[in-house]
Amino acid sequence: MSQSPEYVIKTRDVTKVVDTTEGELQILQPISIDVNPGETVAIVGASGSGKSTLLSLLAGLDEVSSGEIFLDGAPLHSLDEEGRAQVRGEKVGFIFQSFMLVQSLTALENIMLPAEIAGLEAPRERALEALQQVGLEHRGGHYPNQLSGGEQQRVAIARAFITQPRILFADEPTGNLDASNSDKVEKLLFDLNRESDTTLILVTHDPSLAQKCDRQLQMQAGVLTEINGQKAPQREAS
C-alpha cells in the first residue's frame, strides 16, 4: 500500500463526520492537498473552522471518515491506532499550544521521551544536545511547572526535533506566549526546521506567523482553500 514519498503529505477527499445529539455533523468537506518535502504550510482559520481536526487527521491522531491520507508514503487511512502510533513515532514531531509536557518528568527526560519510544541510541546524549540547541542546557533537571511558558515551549520544540522527524505538526505554538517569548519560539522553530529540512504544518490564528510559511491555507467551515483564493483540492485524485 505504501506509495513513493513524492509528496510528504498527500490527501485525497478526506472528510470527517462526527455524531452529535442533533445528528451527523460534517466537520471537514472533502479535502485533497499535497505537501512537498521541506515545505512550511500554515493553516489559518477561525475557531471551530476545523483546522485542528485536519491537523489531527494529518498527524494520524484521529481516523478519517472517508478519503485517503499518505504520510511520507504511509497510508494512515488504512492503519489502526497501533500502526498510526508507529508512524508518528518514526516520522512525526509535535508542538502544542499547551506545551503538553509530562509534568512528572524533568525537561531533559521530556526531551528524551520520543527518542526512547522510537528506540534510538543514546537518548540522553541526544536530549542534552537538543536542550543546548534551544538554549536551556542549565534547566534540564527542572520540572515543567518550574519553567516559564516560553521555556516550556522551547523544551517542547527540543522534544519535537530529537527524533529528526520528516514532518512537524505545530498547533498554535505561540498561542500561550507573550510577544517576546513568541518571537523567540518562532525563530527557534523556523531555524531548526530549516536546519533539519523538516516539513512543517502549522495551525495558527496569527497572520504574521502564517506569513512566514511557504504556503498558507485557509480553513472556513470545513472547506480548505489556498490563501491566494484557489480552492485547495487543486489536483484530481490520481
Add this chain to the structure above:
Amino acid sequence: MNRMSANLAWRLFRHEAKRGELTIILFAIMLSVAAVFSLSMFSERLQSALTAQTAAFIAADRVLDARHPVDDAWLREARQRGINTAHQVYTRSMVFAGDNMQLVSLRAPDNAYPLKGQVKVAAQPFEPGVTTEALPGPKEAWIESRLFQLMGLSIGDVLEVGTQSFQVTKVLSEVPDAGFSLFGGDPKVMIPRADLEATGVIGPGARVTYSYYFTGDSDDLDAYYEWLRPKLDREIHRWMSVEDDDSPLGRSVGRAEQYFLLASLLAIVLAAVSIAVAAQRYSQRHYDPVAIMKTLGASRGMVQRVYLLQITLITALGLLLGGLAGYLIQQGVIWAIADSVPVDLSAWHWRPLWIALFTGVICAVLFSLYPLLKLFSISPLRVLRRDMGATVSARFIQFLAAGSAILILMWAYSQNLRLSLILFLSGIVLVALLLLVTFGLIAVGRRLGQGKIGAWQLAWARIKRRAMDNSVQLISFSVTIMLLLVVLVMRNDMIQQWRDQLPQGTPNYFMINITDAQLPTLEQHFAAQNVSLDTFYPVVRARFVAINGEQVRTDVRKEGEEENQRGRDGLGREANLTWSDTLQYENRITQGVWWSERPDDAPSGVSVEARAAERMDIKLGDVLTFNVGSEVVDVTVSSIREVNWQTMQPNFFFVLEPQAMADFLPTYMTSFHLPSDRKPQITELMRPFGNVTLFDVDARINQLRNIVDQVSMAVEFILVLVLAAGSLVLIAQVQASMDERQQELAILRTLGAKGGLIRGSVLVEFLIIGAVAGLMAALANELTLYLLQTQIFQMAGSVHWQYWLVAPLVGAGVVGLLGAAGCWRLLTLNTSTLLRKMV
C-alpha cells in the same frame, strides 16, 4: 523496548513519589496493609492468649475422654511429637467416714495434672483457696468444703474410699476443669492416681472416665489428632478442645473472635474502598501523560507495560511501608494495654502478615484494573481536544472486579462463606440504594439548584453534575460510615449482652436439698441475716428410662453428673426434674405451646430443652418415662424450649407440668448473692441447715467476669483501631475529591468569587453528601446487623433507631468539616498557583 518501559516506569515512579503525586494511592495501599495487618495480628495474638487462658478450663489444650484406659502407644506417640500429656481418672463412688457415707465425684490425677490452670486448696472449709503446685500425697485425700459439711469431717480425719483409708489433709477449693454448671454434682474428692487401683472402686461394672490431657503447639496437636482419629471409637472416646467449649466462657471468647474477624473483614473493605478512590484519581491524573506518550508514538503495549510496572512499584512500596506501619500500630496497642490485659501478647504469627500482603496485592490489582483500562484507552487526540476522557465505559468490569476482589478477600480471610456473603450482599444492597438516591438527588437538585447563584445553587449544581460522574464517592462515604456503624453497634450490643449475663448481684451461691419443712425457717433465717433469696425451684431426682416405651440407652454415656457438669453431649440416666406454671427467665418456646395454651384434658406435659431434644431425637408428642423412686411418671412432650445457658441461673433439661408431679414431695433449690466481704459469714448462715448442700460458684463467676472484662477491653481497642482506619479513609476520600474540584475553584476564584461563597458552596455540598451517605449507611447498617446478629453471633436481632438520626448528622458533620477544611487549604493558595496546578 522493554528495558525502555522499565526505565520510564521507574523514572515516573521516582519523580512522582518525590513530588508527592503518589501519596494518595500509596497511602491507600499502606492503609489497607497496615489496617489489616495490625488488626489481624492483634486479634490473632489476643485470641491465642485468650485461648491459652480458656484452656485452663479444660486443664489442657485438648482432652481425650475414654471409657477404658487407652493404649500406652497413643501417649508415647504424643510425647514423641513434643506434646505434653497428663492423665486423670474420674468415677463416682461411695465414701465413708465413721457412720456417714456419701456419693462423691472421685478424681485421681497423675502428677502432671493440670497442664493448664491451677488447683486451689484451703486450710479450712469455705475459706478462699490458694494456688498449689502439689497434689495429694500418698494416702492423702483433698475434699470439697461441702463434703466436710455433709459428712461432719474435719482436717486430719480419715475417709474410706473403697478398701483404702485416706487422711483428709486439705480443702479442695478449685480444680480448673470443674465446668460451669451450677449443679456441680457430687462433692469432689481428689486422691493420687497411684492409690486408685488399690481402692478397688474401678473394678468391673464401675463407671469410669479416663481423661488424657494434651498441651503443645496448635499445629502439632492438630496433626496428632489426625493421627489419632482413625483409632478412636465414637462410643468410647471423645476428643475435646477449648474451641468446642460450649460454656458461657467459651461462647464469649468465640463471639469475640467472630467480632475480631468481622472487624478485620471490615478493615479489608475499608482498605478496598480507599484504594478504589485512589486508583480512580491516579488514573485520571495520568490521562495527559498517556495521551502524550501515545502521540509521540508509544504503542498501547508500551503504555500498558509502563503503567503496570508503575502500579507494581507503587504496590511494592505500599506493602513495605504498610507492613511496617501495621506492625508498629499493633505493637503500640499492645504496649498501651499491657497493664490492663494480663495476657502474653508477644507470640508472632505469620498468617496476619500474609493476609495483609495478599489484601494489599489483590486490592491494588483488582481495584486498579478498571481505572487502568480507562487509562490505556485514552486517545492521543486528547493532546488537541483537552476535554477528551477515557473511551472505555464498561462499568460492569469495575463492579465485577471490585465485587470479586472484596468477596475473595473476605472469604479467603474468614473461611466463612456465610459471614462474607452477609457483608457482601449488604454492600450490594447499599450500592443499589445509593444509585437510586443518586438519581433522586439529580432530580431534586434540578429544582433546588435553580435561581440566583449562591452557595446553595453552586453546591446543588456540583452535586447534580458529580452525582452521576462520581457516584463512587458517595458510595465510598456510605460504605465507610456503614462499616464504622456496624463495628460500633456490634461492639455495644455484644458488650451489653456480656454485662447483662453477669450483672452485679449475680447469685454466687446455690443451695439444693432444701426440704419442704425447712422452707419457712430458711427464708426467715436468711432474711434475718439480710440475705435475699431468689426463686425456689422444686426438684425431684428421677431416672430417665424410656422414649415412647423404648428404653433409653445410657450405658454408652458417662454418668449423668459428669455430663451435666460440662453441659454437653447427652444426658445420663439421672435427671433433675422441676415443674412450674411459668416459663423460666431467658427460656423461649421454639416448638409446641406452654401449658396455659394446652387443652385442660391434655395428658401431663413436659417441656424439653432444645439441644437435649435434638441429641436424643425427642419430638413433640413423644411420651417420656421417668422413674421417681419406685413410681413411674409418663409425660407427653408438649413443647421444646431454647434455653440461654449463659445466664448464671438454674436451668433444667426437663420442666414438667405441675399436675404430673403433684404426688411427689420435692426438695427445693435456690440461689443467693453474698458479697465477697461477707464470705466468712457463710458457715454461720448454713449452720442450722446441715442437710442443705451449698455450691460456691463465686470463684467461677469472678473468673468469668475477668475474662469478659478482658475480652470487652480488647473489643474496645479493636473498635478504636477500626475507627481510626475509617477516619483516615474518609480524609483520603475528601482529599481526593478536593483535587478534582481544584479546577472549578480556580475558575470561580479567577472570576472573582468570594472565598465565603466558595467555602459555603463546598460546605453545603459536603453536608448534603455526608447526610445522604449517613442515612444510607444507617439503613444498610440495620440490615447488616440484623443478618450478623441472627446468623453469625447467635444474638437476638435488634433495631437501632437512634442511628437513623445520628448517622446522617455525624456523616454531614464529619464529611462537611473535612470538606470545608480541604477547601480552606485550597483557598489559601493564590489563584495563579491554582491555575498552574490545573495544567
